[in-house]
Amino acid sequence: MNQEAYDVVVLGGGAGGVPAAIRAAQLGGRVALIECKDLGGACMNKGCVPFGHLRVAADILGALSFGKEFGFDIPEISKNYNMLRKRQNEMISFMREGVKGLLGKNKVKVIRGVGKLAGQGKMEVGGESLLFRKAILAAGARWTRPDFPGADREGVINTDDFLEADKLPGRVLLFGRSPWLLGLAQSLIRFGSQVTLATREEGILPDENKTVRTRLDKVLKRQGIEILTHAEILGVEKTRGGLQCTLTTKGSEERISVDRVVTLERRASLKDLGLGSVGIDESGDCLRTNEKLETAAAGIYAIGDLSAPETSHYSHRASTGGVIAAENAMGLERILDPRSVVRVTFTQPQVACVGMTTKEAKRAGHDLVVGAAPLSMNPLGMILSQTEGIVEIVSEKRYGEILGVHIVADNASEMAGQATLAMQMEMTLEDLARATFPHPTLSESLAEAARDALGQAIYLP
Amino acid sequence: MNQEAYDVVVLGGGAGGVPAAIRAAQLGGRVALIECKDLGGACMNKGCVPFGHLRVAADILGALSFGKEFGFDIPEISKNYNMLRKRQNEMISFMREGVKGLLGKNKVKVIRGVGKLAGQGKMEVGGESLLFRKAILAAGARWTRPDFPGADREGVINTDDFLEADKLPGRVLLFGRSPWLLGLAQSLIRFGSQVTLATREEGILPDENKTVRTRLDKVLKRQGIEILTHAEILGVEKTRGGLQCTLTTKGSEERISVDRVVTLERRASLKDLGLGSVGIDESGDCLRTNEKLETAAAGIYAIGDLSAPETSHYSHRASTGGVIAAENAMGLERILDPRSVVRVTFTQPQVACVGMTTKEAKRAGHDLVVGAAPLSMNPLGMILSQTEGIVEIVSEKRYGEILGVHIVADNASEMAGQATLAMQMEMTLEDLARATFPHPTLSESLAEAARDALGQAIYLP
Numbered sequence: 001m002n003q004e005a006y007d008v009v010v011l012g013g014g015a016g017g018v019p020a021a022i023r024a025a026q027l028g029g030r031v032a033l034i035e036c037k038d039l040g041g042a043c044m045n046k047g048c049v050p051f052g053h054l055r056v057a058a059d060i061l062g063a064l065s066f067g068k069e070f071g072f073d074i075p076e077i078s079k080n081y082n083m084l085r086k087r088q089n090e091m092i093s094f095m096r097e098g099v100k101g102l103l104g105k106n107k108v109k110v111i112r113g114v115g116k117l118a119g120q121g122k123m124e125v126g127g128e129s130l131l132f133r134k135a136i137l138a139a140g141a142r143w144t145r146p147d148f149p150g151a152d153r154e155g156v157i158n159t160d161d162f163l164e165a166d167k168l169p170g171r172v173l174l175f176g177r178s179p180w181l182l183g184l185a186q187s188l189i190r191f192g193s194q195v196t197l198a199t200r201e202e203g204i205l206p207d208e209n210k211t212v213r214t215r216l217d218k219v220l221k222r223q224g225i226e227i228l229t230h231a232e233i234l235g236v237e238k239t240r241g242g243l244q245c246t247l248t249t250k251g252s253e254e255r256i257s258v259d260r261v262v263t264l265e266r267r268a269s270l271k272d273l274g275l276g277s278v279g280i281d282e283s284g285d286c287l288r289t290n291e292k293l294e295t296a297a298a299g300i301y302a303i304g305d306l307s308a309p310e311t312s313h314y315s316h317r318a319s320t321g322g323v324i325a326a327e328n329a330m331g332l333e334r335i336l337d338p339r340s341v342v343r344v345t346f347t348q349p350q351v352a353c354v355g356m357t358t359k360e361a362k363r364a365g366h367d368l369v370v371g372a373a374p375l376s377m378n379p380l381g382m383i384l385s386q387t388e389g390i391v392e393i394v395s396e397k398r399y400g401e402i403l404g405v406h407i408v409a410d411n412a413s414e415m416a417g418q419a420t421l422a423m424q425m426e427m428t429l430e431d432l433a434r435a436t437f438p439h440p441t442l443s444e445s446l447a448e449a450a451r452d453a454l455g456q457a458i459y460l461p
Numbered sequence: 462m463n464q465e466a467y468d469v470v471v472l473g474g475g476a477g478g479v480p481a482a483i484r485a486a487q488l489g490g491r492v493a494l495i496e497c498k499d500l501g502g503a504c505m506n507k508g509c510v511p512f513g514h515l516r517v518a519a520d521i522l523g524a525l526s527f528g529k530e531f532g533f534d535i536p537e538i539s540k541n542y543n544m545l546r547k548r549q550n551e552m553i554s555f556m557r558e559g560v561k562g563l564l565g566k567n568k569v570k571v572i573r574g575v576g577k578l579a580g581q582g583k584m585e586v587g588g589e590s591l592l593f594r595k596a597i598l599a600a601g602a603r604w605t606r607p608d609f610p611g612a613d614r615e616g617v618i619n620t621d622d623f624l625e626a627d628k629l630p631g632r633v634l635l636f637g638r639s640p641w642l643l644g645l646a647q648s649l650i651r652f653g654s655q656v657t658l659a660t661r662e663e664g665i666l667p668d669e670n671k672t673v674r675t676r677l678d679k680v681l682k683r684q685g686i687e688i689l690t691h692a693e694i695l696g697v698e699k700t701r702g703g704l705q706c707t708l709t710t711k712g713s714e715e716r717i718s719v720d721r722v723v724t725l726e727r728r729a730s731l732k733d734l735g736l737g738s739v740g741i742d743e744s745g746d747c748l749r750t751n752e753k754l755e756t757a758a759a760g761i762y763a764i765g766d767l768s769a770p771e772t773s774h775y776s777h778r779a780s781t782g783g784v785i786a787a788e789n790a791m792g793l794e795r796i797l798d799p800r801s802v803v804r805v806t807f808t809q810p811q812v813a814c815v816g817m818t819t820k821e822a823k824r825a826g827h828d829l830v831v832g833a834a835p836l837s838m839n840p841l842g843m844i845l846s847q848t849e850g851i852v853e854i855v856s857e858k859r860y861g862e863i864l865g866v867h868i869v870a871d872n873a874s875e876m877a878g879q880a881t882l883a884m885q886m887e888m889t890l891e892d893l894a895r896a897t898f899p900h901p902t903l904s905e906s907l908a909e910a911a912r913d914a915l916g917q918a919i920y921l922p
Contacts, residue, residue, distance in 0.1 A: 015900070019919045026917060043900070044840070052901050053844050057531040063524040064535075070518040071544030074525075075536050083532030091843055098838075101922055316900040323895075323919070342899040352899065377559075379505070382552055383514050414872050417879045417904040420897055425886040434784075436881055438803040438813065439476070439504070439777040440513050443878040456487060458480045458784070461562055 005131040006032045008329050009123050010108075010138055011115045011273070014041015015048075016304030016318030017138035018099055023326035024136075025106040032132075033108050034115035034125050039099045042140055042305075043315040045092060046160050051180060051187075053088040055346050058187035062348050069385065079191060081167055117274030120297065124274070134299045134329035137287065138322065139273060141266040141305035141313060146175065150236025155243045156261040159184070168193055169260035173245055175233060177201050178264040178310070179345040182216070185225050186347045195224070196256055198231035198247060205345065207311065208406065209357045211372065215388040215408045216351055228254070236261060266313060268306045285309050291335040293325040301325035317341045339423050342416045349389055352416035355404035355423055358394050367397040371429070371453025373445040375409055377460055380440040384410055389442070391415075391449040393429070400429035400454070409442045418446055429453050466592040467493045469790050470584050471569075471599055472576045472734070475502015476509075477765030477779030478599035479560055484787035485597075486567040493593075494569050495576035495586050500560045503601055503766075504776040506553060507621050512641065512648075514549040516807050519648035523809050530846065540652060542628055578735030581758065585735070595760045595790035598748065599783065600734060602727040602766035602774060607636065611697030616704045617722040620645070629654055630721035634706055636694060638662050639725040639771070640806040643677070646686050647808050656685070657717055659692035659708060666806065668772065669867065670818050672833065676849040676869045677812055689715070697722060727774065729767045746770050752796040754786040762786035778802045800884050803877045810850050813877035816865035816884055819855050828858040832890070832914025834906040836870055838921055841901035845871055850903065852876075852910040854890070861890035861915070870903045879907055890914050 008024040010017045013035030021033040038045045064074050103110050113126035123130045143158055145151055157165075159180070171194040174181045181197060182204055189195045197204070197220070204220070204227065205213050221227060228249040237244045242259040268286035275282045278297040286309055287302040289295050295302050303325050304318030320341075324334040345351035361368055375381030375389030386409060394404035405419035422432055432450035437443040451457045469485040471478045474496030482494040499506045525535050564571055574587035584591045604619055606612055618626075620641070632655040635642045642658060643665060650656045658665070658681070665681070665688065666674050682688060689710040698705045703720040729747035736743045739758040747770055748763040750756050756763050764786050765779030781802075785795040806812035822829055836842030836850030847870060855865035866880035883893055893911035898904040912918045 022919050023917070048901050049840055049844070052841060056844050057528070057533075060524045060528040060531065060533065063521045064528075067518070067521040067525075067538075069548060070521065071541030071548070072518075072521065073539040073541065075538070077528075077536070078534040080532030080534065087530060087532070095840065095843065098922070102920065105922065314900070316897050316905075319900065319919075320895075320897040340897040342897070344899045379510055379556065380513060382556065383510070383517050411872050411875050413899050413902045414875045414904050415878070417876070417896065417898045417902070417907065418882055421879055421882045421886070421888070424896055425882070425888060425892070427882070427886060431886070434781075435878065435885055436777050436781040436801040436803070437878045438805045438874050439775070439780065440509050441874045441878070443875050444777075446878065456484070458483050458780075459559075459563065461559070461566065 005133055006030050007132070008134045008136060008326065009034065009130055009132040010136045011123065012041065012138035012140055012304070013039045013099070013110070014138060014140050014304065014318065015043035015315035016322040017041070017136070018103065018322070019319045020136045020138060020303060020322030020326045021108045022102060022106045023323045024330055025108050027327065027330040029330050031108045032111055032130060033103060034111045034113060034123070036112070036114045038096060040092070040096050043318070044095055044099070046163060048315050049092055049095065050088050050163050051159070051183065052346065053091065054084070054187045055183055057084055058190040059348050061190040066385065085166070116272065117277050119277045135301070136322070136325045136329060137273065137295070137300065137302040137306055138304050138318070139269045139306050141310070142269045144265045144267045146263045146265055148233035150233065151263070153236045153238060153243065155238070155259065156236055156263065159262065159264050162262055169258070170194065171242065171258040172196070173198060173256060173258045173261045175261060176264050177206065179205060179343070181262070181264055182220065183346040184262070186220065186223060189224050196226045196228060196258070198228040198233070198249065200231060201229065203229050205351065207357065208343070208351070208353055209392060211390055211392050212351055212353065212406050212408055215390060216345070216347060219349065219388050220347065266305070266310055268308070292328045293321055293336055294328065299329070301329060312341065314341055314343070337424065340420050342413070342420060344413050344416065346413070349386060349408050349410050350412035352407045352412035352419070353404070354416060354419040355402070356394060357404060357406070361394050361403045366403060368394060369397045369453045370394050371449045371451070373448035373452055373457070373460065375442060375445055378442060378445045380442055381445070383440070386410060386442065391445040393449045393453055395429050395453055402427060402429065402432065405446070411442065415443050415446065418443060466594055467491050468593070469595045469597060469787065470495065470591055470593040471597045472584065473502065473599035473601055474500045474560070474571070475599060475601050475765065475779065476504040476776035477783040478502070478597070479564065479783070480780045481597045481599060481764060481783030481787040482569045483563060483567045484784045485791055486569050488788065488791040490791055492569045493572055493591055494564060495572045495574060495584070497573070497575045499557060501553070501557050504779070505556055505560070507624060509776050510553055510556065511549050511624050512620070512644065513807065514552065515545070515648045516644055518545055519651040520809050522651040527846065546627070577733065578738050580738045596762070597783070597786045597790060598734065598756070598761065598763040598767055599765050599779070600730045600767050602771070603730045605726045605728045607724045607726055609694035611694065612724070614697045614699060614704065616699070616720065617697055617724065620723065620725050623723055630719070631655065632703065632719040633657070634659060634717060634719045634722045636722060637725050638667065640666060640804070642723070642725055643681065644807040645723070647681065647684060650685050657687045657689060657719070659689040659694070659710065661692060662690065664690050666812065668818065669804070669812070669814055670853060672851055672853050673812055673814065673867050673869055676851060677806070677808060680810065680849050681808065727766070727771055729769070753789045754782055754797055755789065760790070762790060773802065775802055775804070798885065801881050803874070803881060805874050805877065807874065810847060810869050810871050811873035813868045813873035813880070814865070815877060815880040816863070817855060818865060818867070822855050822864045827864060829855060830858045830914045831855050832910045832912070834909035834913055834918070834921065836903060836906055839903060839906045841903055842906070844901070847871060847903065852906040854910045854914055856890050856914055863888060863890065863893065872903065876904050876907065879904060
């Protein structure tokens with residue numbers, strides 16, 4: 001039994017655990033990382049990367065159809081999904097090897113197995129005990145079974161199962177509120193599937209600003225996605241041709257025939273981590289931490305999906321948290337600013353929201369001013385037909401503090417960095433209004449939205 | 462004769478003059494704007510907008526060919542250039558009407574004609590005199606005839622002529638050093654032209670960092686563009702099939718047959734502005750101003766291409782300058798930070814450079830540290846096959862001040878806003894290293910490049 005103590009033991013080798021381990025090692029720590037499945041975690045193996053890959057392919061199909069506006073006559077194209085999956089899987093294998101290499105280069109000891117706390121300063125894995133001074137829990141989230149009747153039927157699948165399949169479903173019902181389902185819906189419809197999206201909420205992205213919700217809703221519907229709101233699945237029956245789902249939507253009953261029902265419900269993996277052994281409460285949706293990402297047990301940190309409600313399951317939250325937890329574990333003083341976590345939806349146009357919505361800002365008691373710049377008034381926006389695109393900035397009236405930025409745009413995810421920097425650096429509307437963004441870009445509308453909030457819009461009618 | 466004085470008279474209704482006039486009017490000024498051609502200027506009518514439109518169409522063709530990697534089998538597509546031009550011209554007309562509307566809404570008096578200073582406080586246009594308290598000169602640049610033998614032959618054209626043509630040239634020689642020619646070269650090759658790019662310089666983008674130059678050079682060559690460096694045109698002869706150009710490149714002589722030679726050389730329009738009447742020197746490449754954008758004549762400002770060498774002819778420099786000059790003219794105190802002007806090249810991948818190159822920073826006496834994050838290590842970069850993509854950050858060693866950011870990436874122009882904000886807000890490497898960019902995005906590599914400069918790269922082997 002290895003009784004020499006590690007400075008830091010990281011439990012979980014995903015989007016959070018990997019940078020945590022590397023950062024702790026960079027700071028001179030003796031570090032072990034425990035992973036029971038694939039290095040890279042859900043993000044690289046089952047989430048951001050494969051679905052990002054599918055989305056990029058779907059965006060190409062979107063570009064094809066947009067090309068008609070420019071005079072391109074594009075005949076029917078044939079799609080080889082196996083070739084797409086092959087590229088995707090090769091890329092993931094390559095990335096996994098890369099992660100292994102990075103951990104090795106940084107002298108992080110990788111231990112394969114299921115880890116579990118066994119009292120303060122001790123982790124058990126595969127019958128062995130590891131001693132640690134600090135631990136970073138990064139065990140992620142796990143699937144929860146949806147609670148509708150028929151959820152256990154064959155053909156009712158989650159996104160992991162979806163990735164396993166060697167063809168795309170012809171007719172599909174996506175059920176849930178995750179923004180990932182919106183991106184998937186769009187990818188599928190571009191690949192020729194018939195797509196219904198059903199949510200229990202009053203609409204898609206229910207927590208975001210109305211501007212964002214209604215604009216994306218319009219785009220998705222125009223692209224042919226059927227969206228059912230206030231929806232409940234009453235049952236799923238196997239038929240000869242596939243599955244018959246009975247739903248209510250806004251009180252009225254509907255029957256739809258599909259090949260697959262895809263759900264996406266995940267919750268922090270609190271069980272089986274031995275949390276009780278160090279006095280951490282195992283109940284609740286996710287592990288609570290302070291802003292230094294430390295749990296109720298001193299020296300034990302938690303990051304990523306393990307310490308977040310499902311609506312905050314973002315890889316960038318995990319990786320930023322990983323670095324912060326590692327630095328704190330190694331004696332530095334860092335905090336996670338939750339405002340900096342962009343809520344991104346990988347549709348086309350994309351949605352990226354940072355900071356507070358208008359409703360949240362009002363609730364927090366701010367005297368508000370909201371500025372907006374529709375991309376239909378932006379030169380590149382016109383070229384790209386960004387009819388539903390917009391940048392909306394929520395700010396505090398007195399000093400012009402920027403409280404939230406909401407973007408619907410092609411590449412909103414790349415523009416969003418400007419919003420996170422603005423908030424990180426506590427930029428005011430005045431600062432943002434004066435920024436010089438290159439022309440012609442969609443980013444120019446960030447400055448214009450700030451000017452609009454100041455009553456100084458230049459290019460708005 | 463109207464002898465009532467305007468608070469501000471703006472000479473030129475392009476990318477600089479329009480926002481200058483609107484901003485001055487917003488601040489309570491009585492404003493006139495003089496334009497002899499189309500509202501919107503070179504940018505909207507002959508530059509950024511039409512070439513941006515062509516580039517977006519070419520990017521779609523690029524996406525098509527990239528689609529093969531994802532298993533799409535795309536047959537020959539037919540291209541209707543007239544339809545493309547129709548869309549482009551309709552868009553430009555619509556934008557022009559928009560500018561007219563904006564000026565009207567802001568109560569800017571638009572005067573059609575050729576304006577000219579007639580002593581301090583007086584502008585002449587179409588035989589009438591306008592009195593002004595302040596003037597903003599925004600007359601832009603004009604074509605200069607290239608100085609090689611045969612430059613006056615039919616078929617040797619500039620980009621204005623290019624836009625007039627109702628078809629694209631089958632074989633084309635692009636001669637010059639403008640970054641716009643690089644974008645045009647790529648657009649043309651994607652539309653099926655045979656493209657040679659020749660420059661007198663030692664390579665493309667000669668003033669930028671080597672990393673940027675060599676990577677873009679590699680991409681363009683791989684796409685089939687022939688690049689001739691240290692090139693001189695010795696003569697252009699008319700042949701039955703088109704034009705025969707004789708060039709030297711690195712000392713050796715070459716003959717190429719083309720349909721068109723396209724050049725792009727512009728210089729500030731200093732003549733015929735009546736500068737002498739207010740004591741401003743008419744010689745030199747462009748009009749000199751102080752950092753408040755005021756010329757040698759008190760109360761007379763100059764912005765945009767009129768006050769910039771050709772290498773700084775960027776619309777965003779003009780529009781930012783317009784707002785600043787207007788504010789100064791109306792009694793505020795603003796300066797133009799030249800570091801904030803992104804140098805952007807609209808190829809695919811795009812190039813965006815902000816602030817100093819490594820060479821400039823060294824010459825300025827800085828003790829440097831340079832960090833880089835190749836996009837081949839970025840998850841979205843891998844998905845998008847951004848093989849030649851990179852983010853490079855030049856910074857001062859002691860405090861980590863960011864001196865320059867250099868990006869080669871799809872959508873570098875949208876990412877560049879992050880670099881301009883970082884420099885505007887005087888962010889340090891440490892600040893940028895800690896920024897949370899959404900995942901998966903190319904922007905993540907900005908933080909990684911900052912970490913690399915600090916010796917804290919997480920994802921680099």
